[in-house]
Amino acid sequence: MKTYALVFQGTAYTSKSPKEVEVLENYLFCVNDDGMIEMVIAPGDPAYRATQNTHEVRRLAEGQYLLPGFIDLHVHAPQWAQAGLALDVPLYEWLHTHTFPLESKFSDLEFAADVYDDLVGTLLANGTTTALYFATVHKEASLLLAEICANKGQRGLVGKVVMDDPEQNPEYYRDADTKTALAETEQFIREVKQLAESVKQGVYPVVTPRFIPSCTDEALQGLGELAARYDVHIQSHCSESDWAHEYVQKRFGKHDAAALHDFGLLGQKSVMAHCNFLDDEDADLFARTGTAIGHCPLSNAYFANGVLPLARWMDKGVEIGLGTDISAGYTPSLFDNARQAVISSRMLEDGVDTALPADRRGVPESRITIDEAFYLATAGGGESLSLPIGRLAEGYAWDVQIIDLTAGGMKLPVFGGGDSKRELFQRIMYLCRPEHIREVWVQGEMVHSRSR
Template sequence: MKEFALVFQGTAFTSRSTKEIEILKDYLFCINEDGMIEKLVSPESAEYEEIIKQYEFKDSFHRLEKGQYLLPGFVDLHVHAPQWAQSGTALDLPLYDWLNTYTFPIESKFSDIEFAEKVYDDLVRTLLANGTTTVLYFATVHKEASILLAEICAKQGQRGLVGKVVMDNVDQCPPDYRDKDTETALKETEEFIIAVKDLAKSTKQGVYPVVTPRFIPSCTDEALEGLGRLAAKYDTHIQSHCSESDWEHEYVIDRFNKHDAFALNDFGLLQDKSIMAHCTFLADDDAELFAETGTAISHCPISNVFFSNGVLPVAHLHSKGVDIGLGTDISGGFSPSLFDNARQAVISSRMLEEGVDPKLPKETRGVPSSRITMNEAFYLATAGGGDALSLPIGKIEENFAWDVQIIDTLIPSAKLPLFNERLDEVFEKIMYLSRPENIREVWVQGNLVHKRN
């Protein structure tokens, strides 16, 4: 029998589709040296007992304890890494004022490498402890600090997709926080891409450079065009914000006489490895362009409550064929937990369907067929994120990375109220009630990266 690097025995929950959960009860999960799932073995399989007999007394064998369950590691599609320093504060202003009053001054401090290292190290540890195994990061305009974030992800074992932010539009960016000029922004972006690709050669779980125009208001046409060329030259992921708020959406219409989606596409920034945050104000033709180009949406439900002036119509956009994943949007979203954001995704969808103004008749108060279930929110946090990034992550399935979190429902400080429920009900309680204390272990690409004593 072939040797495996790791064998786990236990019950796992994973997405079968956008709406269905698959329960793998008492399975064996066989992991190879590369940290990939090579084989799933059900208890009914002829080789089940044979594998247990071969591995059960080896250090590589891990049997889950009573009350423990496996979930895929979460995929966070939108984190402003420097904003971890202000997370949980300064959520009192509209987006434009918030950026200029609080956020840009914080981000400008990341020219100080020691400060950057302190914040980034703490952020990556925090996200891993919250079960997040892959993160799509905005860094800052500073090349050195952006490379440092990728290095910290590599060191701590998190799969990090990191972007050096481009902000060269003097009309929209503060004088003390922007790229020196367009030529410098593009030159440093290319140097950043090369440095991270070199780092990736020695990083098992992968780190990736991401072309990152902050959003259209912060960038000149020349920068947007140059970034599209760089993304094509190096085959990188692309991230930005799109149709996020009334202000940002209307700014782009005034500047280009078209929506963000079509403006970004004109610059070569919409493609199969593009992820656009928020997208609250996408029109149907915008959504069709996303589906046609393979561009995905990062849905940030907590942040949207504060800054996006609306609720993303997840169900409608899925019906249009648009890929959607979940993001915390630290620090526009105050919580680093995708558990919290999955819950808010469900809540927001119910509010969109039922409406929020009690003065209106119930027949016209909301948007019909907008609600999503927790199964769908779980998909967004896991498989949806993997699909958005075009990476084999987010599912407990053969040929996918062994990125998992082990949830302990019986831990005394955070015991879940379970009383002989069916496994599908156990899953639902895990998703609605789990706290960070319930996440006992986190594995990325077959390596243990977090363990709670």
């Protein structure tokens, strides 16, 4: 009889497809020493009783359920220090009055350690087991973020940001020059890869041009070459707002997607944030190259000048996951962003200008369901990163949240025992708060727990 490192028994929710959530009621989940799910056993399977008899089984209590850990595809880690501030000002003011001055402080490693340690712990407490991070231009502080992820048990994908264009970036906060930006990025890649050799859950270096307007052509070309040479992930912003989208067209005579592709920055390991102004040709290019969208519905409402046509691009086969976009998105919770993804999609479909007649007001067939939003926060994020995460299925990492509907003082409004498991899933997705997340596990290791 096979011996497993961990065996959990309970009811779980996982994405069967982008549009459908599967309920695995009272299943056994068998986890090996590497933290991977080796067997998922249904009640009635002959192996079910045998496994129970030969292992110490962790049985979930009444009112507890398993969800995959969430995958956040867009976090500006230094901006955690300004979360909840200045969201009522224009983007230019937000960047130059608040954000860039804050990010410049991360040359101070003690300050960086305080912010990053708190952020990683907070994300874990909110059920985020994997995060794709923008750090700052500072190589040492960016490496520190990767080390904190490693030590706290979160799967972190971390990018040292490149901002080398002196015409677009403030003098007090940018790379010294293009040569330095590329050299430090290469050093950062090597150092994170070395760190990863001793990290069970994985940490990954990410090539990170902030966005096209912040980088020279030479930097963009060099970053594409580094990503290919070291086979690492790539992240940036793409066609986020009217200004950014128009800037790239004036500079290159083409959309962001085509320009990024020319520089070798689109591919199976690429995640581009926002992408609100893609057209069909851009989306086809994303689907063809395997480039993913990091959809940030809350921050889009503040700064993106539009709503992503999410359903349309999903139907085209574009890989999409969710991001918080801290701090343009004020909350560290992907529960909140999953809810907002549904809200924004409904507003796009129904329209918002009541001066127009109903049949001209919105974009038909734009709304998504909470099942689809859950997929974006879990399996969609894993597929976007080309990693075996985001599903409670064989061959995937044991990255889970244990949700407790009866958390002290925070009981969800479930009465009379009449809810089906499908209805309980909807309540979890719409009403769950950090207080309901009893435990968080990453790669078979418990990284967060909360008492009643």
